[in-house]
Amino acid sequence: MPDAFDDKLTAARAASLALATATTDLKNTALEAIAAALEAGSNEIIAANEVDLENGRQNGLSEALRDRLRLTPERIVALAGAVREIVVLADPVGQSIRGSKLPNGVRIDQVRVPFGVVGVIYEARPNVTVDIAALALKSGNAAVLRGGSAAESTNRVLASLIQDALASAGLPPAAVQTVDEFGREGGTRLMRARGAVDVLIPRGSAGLIQAVVTESQVPVIETGDGVVHIFLDASANEDWAVDIVHDAKVQRPSVCNAVETLLVHEAAAERLLPAVLGRLRASGVTVHGDEATLAIVADGVPATEEDWSTEYMSLDLSVRVVASLDEAMEHIRRYSTHHTESIITNDLANAERFLNEVDSAVVMVNASTRFTDGGEFGFGAEVGISTQKLHARGPMGLPELTSTKWTVRGSGQSRG
Amino acid sequence: MPDAFDDKLTAARAASLALATATTDLKNTALEAIAAALEAGSNEIIAANEVDLENGRQNGLSEALRDRLRLTPERIVALAGAVREIVVLADPVGQSIRGSKLPNGVRIDQVRVPFGVVGVIYEARPNVTVDIAALALKSGNAAVLRGGSAAESTNRVLASLIQDALASAGLPPAAVQTVDEFGREGGTRLMRARGAVDVLIPRGSAGLIQAVVTESQVPVIETGDGVVHIFLDASANEDWAVDIVHDAKVQRPSVCNAVETLLVHEAAAERLLPAVLGRLRASGVTVHGDEATLAIVADGVPATEEDWSTEYMSLDLSVRVVASLDEAMEHIRRYSTHHTESIITNDLANAERFLNEVDSAVVMVNASTRFTDGGEFGFGAEVGISTQKLHARGPMGLPELTSTKWTVRGSGQSRG
Structure with missing residues (x-):
């Protein structure tokens, strides 16, 4: 029987179909709405963040980790600004990579398409929630997020604001969802959701990334540490x-x-x-x-x-x-x-x-x-730096959040 | 303690370093030598194949599977011909994909490089042994092959002939190795050899492919079945x-x-x-x-x-x-x-x-x-048809057997 977790993945798949055919204009409108919602919701975000910070203090979270967790009015303005910067980036979806006409008149083209549903497993850094949601949206992907438990209250408010903004722009709210409420099980199930999740991106410590790359049955993009x-x-x-x-x-x-x-x-x-x-x-x-x-x-x-x-x-x-x-x-x-x-x-x-x-x-x-940085390389935004050899290697921009498909246009051709 | 299996992977890594910098001319010379060795070794191959076929008969292998296993003088000539066809294909290694000069004068280029060590898990089809060895060689990769046990004698002779040909051309014989002697354990250990094996390609039945994609800790390229x-x-x-x-x-x-x-x-x-x-x-x-x-x-x-x-x-x-x-x-x-x-x-x-x-x-x-075919798409040879969304999707040619690296050429530039 499908449970609440499966329902979220089903909703993500349905949302991904709408996102895959959404125009760049529509996606940009949604990004603007998200940026505005973050600014308008600043007090609400900070109140939720205070709950996480207080829990962190009681649980002995180090000052360095609490600083990564902390959102201030200035940091929220910066987050909204980062979302607006993604508006001006080129939309990778629909870009032609190569194409040709075969001798028999059949035309083939390789074009960029979204992955579909992207899972992200990361730590207690609420800025990742906003960053990855915006990058996934622009590249036409639905995002299912498993953030660090220490940021659960903050992420819940951020996701809710983002979902309202998506709905206001006419896109399905399920395009951005968190599975934090399932705890560690949320991460484990994302790693087993082959077919329901197209790609999994772990972001954070070397330990987190190693756990995901060795356990995941879903294809992983490894954004690794650097010695x-x-x-x-x-x-x-x-x-x-x-x-x-x-x-x-x-x-x-x-x-x-x-x-x-x-x-x-x-x-x-x-x-x-x-x-x-x-x-x-x-x-x-x-x-x-x-x-x-x-x-x-x-x-x-x-x-x-x-x-x-x-x-x-x-x-x-x-x-x-x-x-x-x-x-x-x-x-x-x-x-x-x-x-x-x-x-x-x-x-x-x-x-x-x-x-x-x-x-x-x-x-x-x-x-x-x-x-070695997406901004320095001229990508405008960086999804992470891949240290694996499959798919993407080095700084990843929006095109690295897409797959491709071949379109074939004939006029009745057979092979035999 | 490293055992005989680890030693093979270590030798494969060392061979991959030589292959990565081998010129196209050298790789083509080795391919010609392999084709000639297959033709010259025809009797030896057929004798080994007879052993496998006889074992197959005794073990109740179906006639259809024995036909896929069978090599004849004509089929060996065709195999050698397929190797020679790879000689004329463009070498993907070193191809530039994109590049630019940054505002500060630093030049960046994304170029194709071999994966390094490619593992292949497949069934009792000796033609795959030759095909994949030739494709891996041309794309600069060392290949570690786990073929079906029913073809073990044939594969041993094929690998030995290929290794002699590699050595005669001045390339390390360990560029093509089989791990059939480790039985099922050979496949299992390939799937766990993260870091030692860069990419794993399963070829064969849906069951084989599913087992590899769910169990492997090494990144997999899934060449899937087609409904x-x-x-x-x-x-x-x-x-x-x-x-x-x-x-x-x-x-x-x-x-x-x-x-x-x-x-x-x-x-x-x-x-x-x-x-x-x-x-x-x-x-x-x-x-x-x-x-x-x-x-x-x-x-x-x-x-x-x-x-x-x-x-x-x-x-x-x-x-x-x-x-x-x-x-x-x-x-x-x-x-x-x-x-x-x-x-x-x-x-x-x-x-x-x-x-x-x-x-x-x-x-x-x-x-x-x-x-939907590499030959029809004009790729010249086909590595398989990928049904996953990461790295390659659809018919795969030689470029899909490569990764990329970024080269950065400066003249003292710092970022700060």
Whole structure:
């Protein structure tokens, strides 16, 4: 017997059919209505958020997690602004990717279509609720959201405001639904809903993502963590090395494209490390160095085996001296999460080898790893950064939230 | 402790690194060597195949399955020919998909790269062993093959010949390996080898594919079965209806793009069904009709609920009269495997609604469903027909056996 959970997925499927044929104008009207509803509902959202924050305090939620959970009038205005930014993005649905006329006169075209129903499993960050709802809507997908339990009250109000806005624009409210009321079971059932959910996107900690990718029977887009490397080659320009490593570590250490491990060619270690690490230390970075590093720059802590596979997301950096480009690439092969790696070099052959042989979503020469970002890549908005090889790899924009179909137009042709 | 299975995956990964940077010329040389080795090894292959066939006879393998298992001198020549056809196909590796220069002067390019290690789980069809090895090689991927146990001797000889050919061309033999010696465990471990195997492709029966898609922790490309529909709209041209339905059912009934269910608009049933079904009956097709169909064309059998979701792969066709385009699309939504559906109509609005609203990999107007085929689409070779929405949908060619990476070339740029 279908239960309340199944009913939600059935409603999502029905809504997805309406969304798939909705015009861009209609979807944009709905996005504008959502932005306005968030602003008009600011007091209601904040009241619900206060309940979640108070529960968080009582349950010992850390101040950092409570800060991610917290919504303020300013943050709600920013959320509404982010929704309006999606209005101006190109609608991927209906875009032709390729097409041709076959010798027998049959015309074939590959066109972008929505996935249908997208499931999202994430943590207690209410901004994700709004972001993903808006991105899914613009790409013609119904969204079924399982947010963190710690944000349940906030998400309930956000979903309700979004649903009212959808209805006011003439779209089915079930296009955006939460399944938070089912608790952990909500996430588990999303992972088993093959056929009812077309794609599942986990967003959050490495642990959450690993659990989903190994347990899900629904195809998953993995937006992974980043153990990101920069390799200073023997010929690296000192100014570039200093600036890029500082930017990649310090500009925003808590994000996945921040560098976590610095590899240095032994022929350049004495020339580069004092300036590179000096600049970092001035910004409060703790160096976890191997023996060779600490022989050159004394004030660090010894790196442990664990350091090489740690995504610090903080002002910490592991540093290792290597004998060659090959040793650097071997280290990356072993410890990288295949997100982003960059080489700083003036050697053309080494640059090309690094670009060709390092198997990561984004490989760079002489640029900061912080450029791995949908906004920086010109996508306008970012769905996440995929670290898997199927479907999408690297920063994902709206087109990555679509599938394709082939249309075939004949005039009575048979094959036999 | 790594065991013999892990060792094979480690060797596959090492081989994939060599393949990823192999030139097209080198890969083509290896393909030519494989084709020559198959022809030169014909006697050896047939002797091993005789062992498998004899075991099959003793184990009660059906004649149909033994025919799929059987290799003859002619079939081996055809297999070698198929390998040579892949030589002339464009190499997808290195193709640029898109690129741009960012405002700050950083250049970004999205280029095709091999997946790395591709796992394939299939049944006792030795031709798949050769096909997939050649397709994987051309697309720069190492292949780890788990074929049906009934073909184990044949596959062992085929893999050995292929490995010798790879070595003679200067490529690592571990680029193509079988794990048949591990029995069922070989398939199970491939499904759990997340990180070591990049993509898993099951090929074969619906049961095999379902088992892999629900159990695998490695991302899967689902090449699915086809419960394929044709809808004869009220305005359908009679000649087109007769020819297309006959072609789609009779030309090759055992394949996934053959039609299994015919839906007919009630306003056209009396006009079209006698001719359409008469032509089919003359070719030996059994009609499984609903009540309205059997009222018009008497010599069929009553359709059961099960018929609507059955992929016959034989000279059987289920037929149902519907009241409207909407009822036809509702039937398709309920029973289709989302492979291919076609409408025969002269009504422009209905044609566009069908193309837009039917959620299948390939949707057609006035053409035979048999056109859903990599060869017909001009891909040159076909890896399979994907019925999932992630990564590839519909006929897959060599580019669908690749992932992408972003290359970023800067001159010292930072973001902050």
